[in-house]
Amino acid sequence: MTIAAPDADLWTAPTLDPAPGQLDAQVDVPGSKSLTNRYLVLAALAGSPGTVRGALRSRDTDLMVGALRALGAQITEGAEASTWHITPATLTGDASIDCGLAGTVMRFIPAVAALADGEVTLDGDAGARVRPMAPILDGLRGLSVRIDDGGRGLLPFTIHGTGSVRGGSVDVDASASSQFVSGLLLASARFDQGLTLRHTGPTLPSLPHIDMTVAVMREAGIVVDSSRPAIWQVRPGTVAGRDVRVEPDLSNAGPFLAAALVAGGTVRVPGWPSSTTQPGAMMADLLTAMGGHAHLADGVMTVTGTGEITGLDVDLHEAGELAPTIAALAALATTPSRLRGIAHLRGHETDRLAALATEITRLGGQAEQTSDGLVITPRPLHGGVVHTYHDHRMATAGAILGLRVPGVQVENVATTAKTLPGFTRMWDQMLSGLTDGPVA
Numbered sequence: 001m002t003i004a005a006p007d008a009d010l011w012t013a014p015t016l017d018p019a020p021g022q023l024d025a026q027v028d029v030p031g032s033k034s035l036t037n038r039y040l041v042l043a044a045l046a047g048s049p050g051t052v053r054g055a056l057r058s059r060d061t062d063l064m065v066g067a068l069r070a071l072g073a074q075i076t077e078g079a080e081a082s083t084w085h086i087t088p089a090t091l092t093g094d095a096s097i098d099c100g101l102a103g104t105v106m107r108f109i110p111a112v113a114a115l116a117d118g119e120v121t122l123d124g125d126a127g128a129r130v131r132p133m134a135p136i137l138d139g140l141r142g143l144s145v146r147i148d149d150g151g152r153g154l155l156p157f158t159i160h161g162t163g164s165v166r167g168g169s170v171d172v173d174a175s176a177s178s179q180f181v182s183g184l185l186l187a188s189a190r191f192d193q194g195l196t197l198r199h200t201g202p203t204l205p206s207l208p209h210i211d212m213t214v215a216v217m218r219e220a221g222i223v224v225d226s227s228r229p230a231i232w233q234v235r236p237g238t239v240a241g242r243d244v245r246v247e248p249d250l251s252n253a254g255p256f257l258a259a260a261l262v263a264g265g266t267v268r269v270p271g272w273p274s275s276t277t278q279p280g281a282m283m284a285d286l287l288t289a290m291g292g293h294a295h296l297a298d299g300v301m302t303v304t305g306t307g308e309i310t311g312l313d314v315d316l317h318e319a320g321e322l323a324p325t326i327a328a329l330a331a332l333a334t335t336p337s338r339l340r341g342i343a344h345l346r347g348h349e350t351d352r353l354a355a356l357a358t359e360i361t362r363l364g365g366q367a368e369q370t371s372d373g374l375v376i377t378p379r380p381l382h383g384g385v386v387h388t389y390h391d392h393r394m395a396t397a398g399a400i401l402g403l404r405v406p407g408v409q410v411e412n413v414a415t416t417a418k419t420l421p422g423f424t425r426m427w428d429q430m431l432s433g434l435t436d437g438p439v440a
Helices: 033-044 059-070 103-113 126-130 134-141 179-190 207-219 250-263 279-289 320-331 343-347 352-362 392-404 413-418 423-431
Strands: 010-012 023-026 050-053 074-077 084-087 095-098 117-123 146-148 157-162 168-172 195-199 231-234 243-245 265-270 293-297 300-305 313-315 337-340 366-369 374-377 384-386 408-411
Touching: 023 250, 023 423, 033 050, 033 059, 033 084, 033 103, 033 179, 033 207, 059 074, 059 095, 059 103, 059 413, 095 103, 103 117, 103 134, 103 157, 103 179, 134 146, 134 168, 134 179, 168 179, 179 195, 179 207, 179 231, 207 231, 250 265, 250 279, 250 300, 250 320, 250 392, 250 423, 279 293, 279 300, 279 320, 320 337, 320 343, 320 352, 320 374, 320 392, 343 352, 352 366, 352 374, 352 384, 352 392, 384 392, 392 408, 392 413, 392 423, 413 423
Parallel strands: 023 265, 050 243, 095 117, 168 195, 313 337, 384 408
Antiparallel strands: 010 408, 050 084, 074 084, 117 157, 146 157, 195 231, 265 300, 293 300, 337 374, 366 374
């Protein structure tokens, strides 16, 4: 893990002073990154123009737009910045693509690039160059796609596209990330023979994200058979161009809803779907288990807390992205917590398990790594710098801790722009709803 220099930009997290106030706020959360980037890929592969409305505008999604444009798709901004109009075109190579730190870009674009006619080179930030890529690269090689990566299974690499992919059957070990499955599935209707994909590894994290991929593919008219465990069969066919609207990002809503438990009071998030494939929907049940009360009515998720937080023992295998938020709450709880099933978080923007353990301990807490998660035992916390390791969810975890602990400073809070631009402004606006107990 890389820790920022001592003089790096620091954001002092607002603290409730002198005691938890009564929070009463509504937070409008922008669109889901996961859905935005899936919709964009399918729109670029479609047989007719389409529109994505309510899209998240962030570094990750702008990188996806840049990647698809580099491959030949015409993508223009609508009357609102959250609207994209996409006109598919013949995919072309001779392109260089910047993946930044976006897992969805580095893992969804290779199969799309394989359909282009010409060489496509993918690279990203320094942190992206250590994230595993071998499963998707090996999967494409199994479909006769030529790839040069120096045998490293990492960025950077070059795909030698021929304008088509044969398709067929391939085995992939996606134990490290569900994105390896989604990345192959999203482009597979354009393969000559479609795709039969079998996951061969011992575990499959974040299965709801694969369910999300299958759902949006079916919505676009793609025939996907997922009736057998860990096997997906996609028929070749035309992807329908559509006009779609993106749901709010439920995982990004998590830190704001969590604030209700820390502060005491209520936070509401409108636009919450009654049914969804987003793993972030688990947040309501998790916050309830930690002492809050969650209620969905008329599309508004309302979470109320008392300021007292209870620890929990939970398997987050299907929603590992929620772990930083839950870990921050666990560090402020009255009883210990165990977070299980999240060994795959070691391969995210940073090793999130090591990062969370390090930063909670740095503030005086007790957080121990296990083989597949964390055990967090509440201890009195003190102020200090929370390092983010260029990881947006580490930054929002620091903000949660700062609500209760004076003197918490978050290094490089701007990394939240990866999925949630304007986070600090939204955080301050939420806290302006405190009716008692000023914010320091």
